[in-house]
Amino acid sequence: MSFYRRARLSRIEAGRLARLALPVLGAQLAQTGMGTVDVAMAGHVNATTLAAVSIGSSVWIPLVVFMVGTLMGLTPIVAQHAGARTFGHIRPAVHQALWIALVLGLASAAAVVAGGPAIFTLMNVPPDVAAPATIYLDAVACGLPAIAVYETLRFFSDGIGHTRASLIFALLGLAVNIVADGVLMFGGPGLESLFGADLPAWLAGLPALGALGCGIATSFSMALMAGALFVYTRRAAVYAPARTGRAWSAPVPALIREQLRIGMPVGVAIFAEVSLFTAIALFLAGYGEVVISAHTVALNFSSVLFMLPLSLGMALTVRIGQARGRGKYRHARFVAWNGVLCALAVAVLIDAILIFGGQYAVRLYTDAPAVQALAVNLLLVAAIYQFSDAAQVSIAGALRGYKDTRLIMVVTVFAYWMVGLGTGYMLGEGWPGLFAGLGVYGYWIGLIVGLSVAALLLGWRLRHTADSRRGGRRPLVD
Template sequence: MARSLAMLARHSRQESMALLKLAMPICGAQLAQSGMGVTDVIMSGRVSATDLAAVSVGSSLWLPLMLFITGTLIGLTPIVAQLLGGKRSERICPYVHQALWLSIALGIVAGLLLWFSIEPVFRLMAVPTRVMDLSTAYLAAVAFGMPGVALYQALRAYSDGMNHTRPTLWISLIGLGINVPSNYLLIYGGDGLVALFGEIVPAGLRALPALGAVGCGIATALSMWAMCLAMLLYTKRSRAYGPVVLWQTLTRPQWSMMMELLHIGLPIGVAIFVEVTLFTLIALLVASLGEITVAAHQVALNFTSILFMLPLSLAMALTVRVGNTLGAGRPELTRFVAWNGLFVCLLIALLNNVILWLTAGPVVALYTSNQQVQALALSLISLAMIYQVSDSLQVNMAGALRGYKDTRIIMAITLLSYWLIGLGSGHLLGSIGISGVTDALGVYGYWIGLIAGLTVSALLLGWRLKRISRSVADGTRQVPQS
C-alpha cells in the first residue's frame, strides 16, 4: 500500500511538473496581453476623461469579439495535440492551414463589424455623442488589426498543441513592447515627445499630431500585426516544430476539415463569449448603484482577475496534456492526467486565496484612497475567495474536456450556469430580493449570483468529465480521430 502511494505521488509530481512547464509561459503571455489593456487605459486617461471613456467603451466591444475568435481557433489545439501524441505529424499541417483560412475569414468579419455596425450599438447603450464619435474612430483603427490578431491566435493554437508554449510569452512581450511606445507617440504626439526628451526632439517629430483615443486604436492594431508577423516568422524558421513543415506549400480550403475545426472550436468561442458578456452585463447592472459601488466592483474584479490568470493558463495547458496522451492511445493515463490537473488547479486556487487574504488591503489601497471604496472592495474580495475554488475547477474541467474534443456540452453548461443561474439569481438578489427572505442586496447579490453560477458550472462539468474520462478509459466511448 505504501509503495503504491509512493509511486502515485511520484507519478503525480512528474505530471504536475510537465503541466506547469506548459502553463507558466502561457500565464506570462496572458499577463503581458492584459498589460496592453492596462497601458491603453492609463495613457488614454491622461489625455482626457472623454478619451478614457471612448477607449473603455470601445474595448468592451472589440475584446469580446477577439475572445470569441480566440476560443473558436482554440479548437485547433486538441487536434494538433492528439496528432502529435499519436505520432501522425504529417496530418498536422493541413489542419493548421485550414485554421489560417478560417482565421482570415473571422478577422475580416470582425473588422467589418467594428467598422460598420458600431453606431447602432452605441445609440442603444445611450453613449454620449462626443464619446460615441471618438470611440467609433478608435474602433475603426482597431478594426485593421483584427485579421492580424486572428492569424496570430491560429498560429498560437498550433504552437501550444505542439507543446511549445514559450513563443506565446516572448511574442506577447514583443506586442507589449511595441504597444507602449506606439501609444505614447500616437496618443500624445510631438508635444509628448518634447515633454519626455526635451529640446533634442527633431522638428519633424515635434509636428506629429496628438491623436488621443484614435492613436491608441492605431497602436493596438500595430501591436496585433507585429505579434502576427513575429509568430509567422518563428513558426517558419524555428526547428522546435519537428517534422511539421508549415510554410513549404499552402493547402487549399477544405470544407470537411474546416467543419471539424468549427465543430470543436465554435462551442468554445460561444462559451468564452458568454462568460465575457456575463461580467459585462453585471458591470452595466451595477452601474445604477452609484459611483462608490461601481468603483469597488471594478477594483475587486480587476484584482481577482489578475490572480485568475494562472488557473486559466493551467486549463489551456491541460487541454494539450490530455490531447497528447489521448492521441498516444493511453486512455487510462489520460484520465489520470485530467484529474491530476484538477488537483493542481485546486492547490493553485487555495494559494490564490491565501494571496488574497494577505495582500487585499495593501493592493486595494494602491487602486484608490477612498475609504468607502476600499471597505466595499475588501468585502467583495471576501466573496471572491469563495468562488476562486469553483471558478478554477470549472475552467480546468472545461480545459480537460476540450482535450477530449467534448466542447458542445461546455457551451450548454456555460449558458445554463452563467446566464440563467449566475446572472438570473444575481439580478434577483441584487435588484429585487426574495419576498419574505431578504431585501435587494445590491452589489453583494450579483456577486452571490456569480458564486452560484460558477459552482453549478463546476459541478456539471465535473460530472461530465467523470463520465467522459471513465467511458473513454474502459473503451465504451471513442474520441473522434482527426
C-alpha cells in the same frame, strides 16, 4: 498502485504541466497588459479619450474573445497529432484554421465598423465621446484579421508543446504597444514633456492623435505579433516535424467542420462568461459610482489572478491531447484529474492573496476610502468562489483535450446566465414583500452559485468522458 508511487507520478505530471502553463500564464498576462496600458495611457490624455477607449474596447473585445475561443479548437487537434507522431496531418489542420481565422477576423472588423456607431446611439453615449470612440474602433478594426492569424499560430505552437512562443511574442506586442501608444497618443508635445526639448524635429512635430493613436497602436501591435510569429513558425527548428506536406492548402470543408465543431462551443462558452460580467456591470449602473468603481476594481484584480488556473486549463488541453494521440487513455485520465487537483491547490494560493493582500491591492487602483472598503469586502466574497472557478476552468481545459466541447457551451450558458445571473439578480434586487435585496453582494453571491454549478456539471462530464475513453488497461506513465 501504492500511495507513494502515485504521489511521485503526481509530482512528475505537475512539473510537466507547470512547464507548459508558466509561459502561457506570461502570455495571458502580457496580452491583458496591452488593454491595461491602453486604458492607463488614455486616462493621462484626458477624460474624453479615456471614455472613448473604454467604451470602444467594450465593443471589440467580446468579439475577439469569441474569435479566440473558436480558434482554440486547433490546440487539441494539433496536440493529438503530435502525440501520435502523425505530423503530416498538422500542417493541413493549421491551414484550415487560418482560413477560419481570416473569415472571423474580417467579419469581426466589418461588425465593429458597422455596428459601433449604432451601439453608441443605443447606449446614449454623448456625441463628444462617441465621435473619438468611433474613430478608435475604425483603427482597431484594421488589426482584427491579424490578431486572428496570431492566435491561430499561437494555438498551433501550444499544441505541439512549444508554449514559450506565446510568451515571447505576447511580450513583444506589449512592448511595441507601450511605445506606439506613447508616440501616437501624446505626439511631440507629450514626448517633449517626458524626454525634454532635445528631441529630433520629426518626433517633436508629431501630432497628438489621442484615441485614434491608441487604435493605430493596437492594430500595429497585432500586425507585428502576427507577422513575427508567422516568420518564427516557418523557420524555428522546433516546428520542423510539422512542416511535412504542401506549403498551402485550399479550404477543406470536412476539416473546417471538425475545427468548428470543437472550437465554436468554446467561443460561445467564453463569450457567455465575459458577457455575464458585462451584464452585471449594467445592472449595477444605478447603484452609484462607489459601487460601480468597487465592483470594477475587485473584478479586475480577481481576473488577473484567474489567469493562473486558466493557464493550467490551457496546458491540460495540450497534455491530454498528446496522451490520447499516443493511445495512453489511462494516463490521459490521470493527467486530467491531477491537473484539476493542481488548479485547486492554486486556488488556495489565490485565496491567501485575496484575503491577506486585497487591502493593499485595491490601493493601487483608487485612493477613495469608500471604494477601497467595498472592494476589499468584494474580494473576500471572491475568495469563496475561487475553488469553483479553478475547478471549472481546469475541467473545461481537460474536456477540450478530449475534443468534448459541446457540453461546455451548454453548461456555461446555463450555469452563468440562468443560474448565476438569475440568482444574482434575485438576491441583489430583492423580492417585493420578502426581502429588500443585498445589492452588489447579491450579484457576487450569484457568481458563487453559477460557478459552483458549472464546476459540478463539468466534473460529472469529465468523469464520464475520461472513463468511457480509457481504452482498457494501459501503462500509466509516458
